[in-house]
Amino acid sequence: xxxxxxxxxxxxxxxxxxLTINCTYTATGYPxxxxxxxxxxxxxxxxLKATKADDKGSNKxxxxxxxxxxxxxxxxxxxxxxxDSAVYFCALIANYGGSQxxxxxxxxxxxxxxx
Amino acid sequence: DAGVIQSPRHEVTExxxxxxxxxxxxxxxxxxxxxxxxxxxxxxxxxxxxxNVPIDDSGMPEDRFSAKxxxxxxxxxxxxxxxxxDSAVYFCASSLGSQSVMYFGPGTRLTxx
Numbered sequence: 001x002x003x004x005x006x007x008x009x010x011x012x013x014x015x016x017x018x019l020t021i022n023c024t025y026t027a028t029g030y031p032x033x034x035x036x037x038x039x040x041x042x043x044x045x046x047x048l049k050a051t052k053a054d055d056k057g058s059n060k061x062x063x064x065x066x067x068x069x070x071x072x073x074x075x076x077x078x079x080x081x082x083x084d085s086a087v088y089f090c091a092l093i094a095n096y097g098g099s100q101x102x103x104x105x106x107x108x109x110x111x112x113x114x115x
Numbered sequence: 116d117a118g119v120i121q122s123p124r125h126e127v128t129e130x131x132x133x134x135x136x137x138x139x140x141x142x143x144x145x146x147x148x149x150x151x152x153x154x155x156x157x158x159x160x161x162x163x164x165x166x167n168v169p170i171d172d173s174g175m176p177e178d179r180f181s182a183k184x185x186x187x188x189x190x191x192x193x194x195x196x197x198x199x200x201d202s203a204v205y206f207c208a209s210s211l212g213s214q215s216v217m218y219f220g221p222g223t224r225l226t227x228x
Contacts, residue, residue, distance in 0.1 A: 032214060043119075043206055043219035044158075089158070093214055103217055107157045 002027045006090045006106035013080055013113050021075040021109045023064075023090035031092040033057075033066055033073040034103065038087045047075075047088070080113045087111070119220035121207050127226045133195040136223045139188055140209030148217065149182055149192050150206040158206075164190065165213070197227045 007022040025031065032051045036044040048057030053068035062077045073090060090106040120139040128134055140147045148163040162172040167184045175182070179198070184190040194201055208219045 034216075043221045044208075044217075045219065046216050049216070103160075105158045 002031070002092065002094045002104050004090050004092055004104055004106040006088075006109055009087075009108070009110040011109060011111045013111070015082055015113055015115050016079045017113075019075070019077040019080045019084075019111070021088055021090075021111070023073045023075065023106060025071050025073065025090075025092050027071075027092055027094045029094060030068075031094045033064070034091040034093075035062070035064055035073070035075050036089040036091060036105075038089065038108070040086070044089060080111070082113045082115055085111055085113045119207055119209055119218050121205075121220035121223050123223060124221065125224045125226075127228065128197055129228055130198055131196045132227075133193065134197045134201075134225060134227075136192040136205050136207075136225070138190045138192070138207030138220060140190070140207070141211075141218055142188065144209035144211045144218075145187075146210045146213060146217075147184060147190050148208040148210075149190070150208065150219075151203045152206060152222070153203045161192070194225075197225075199227045201225060202227050 003026045005024050034049045035047040037047045038044045048059040050057040050066035053066055056065045064073050064075045066073055087108045087110045089108045091103040093103055122137045145166050149161040151159045151161055159174055161174045162182045163170055164184045180194055182192045204222045204224050206219050206222045208217045210217045
């Protein structure tokens with residue numbers, strides 16, 4: 001079946017540190033891949049996406065590259081800020097099979113950035 | 116657009132009571148989703164609609180849960196009777212098309228005592 005696996009949290013970093021949150025997926029066909037972010041007390045919002053192999057999604061200094069050969073979509077940011085503290089969800093929409101029409105989410109990784 | 120609107124934002128009720136959560140999707144969106152979020156299980160898809168028709172309700176926990184979408188601008192999720200283990204944050208989301216970005220509402224935090 002289709003699934004998303006992301007690194008366990010919580011992740012605690014100092015301001016200006018480099019961030020990597022790993023995400024790997026299993027899917028039939030060619031899924032679209034997403035990172036969503038949930039700030040405290042809010043709903044999820046799209047951070048970035050990539051729809052085909054080798055695409056790079058980017059937004060607010062965050063980047064992720066769709067790697068078909070390693071089935072990965074790792075999230076990176078060169079210098080995190082306190083305001084980046086949130087829970088980050090990796091997700092996919094499969095193009096084939098019963099998963100079409102909804103996102104499959106990873107379990108989320110909580111990031112805390114200390115000043 | 117105001118985004119996805121959910122009400123109430125917080126609900127506290129006693130075990131056995133009926134609870135109704137409401138959602139107004141973004142105008143023009145043809146997909147609507149209900150999710151539940153808990154610390155233990157993370158985000159779970161409960162049900163989703165396409166053009167007001169329920170497509171997949173396999174995530175609905177049990178018969179106590181029901182969802183309706185009487186028109187394109189309104190959906191409800193009802194729990195009757197409610198139980199303490201239903202305590203969670205319930206999110207509604209909508210999208211235009213099955214492959215496009217999903218927009219989430221702010222959620223309803225339900226506490227059943």
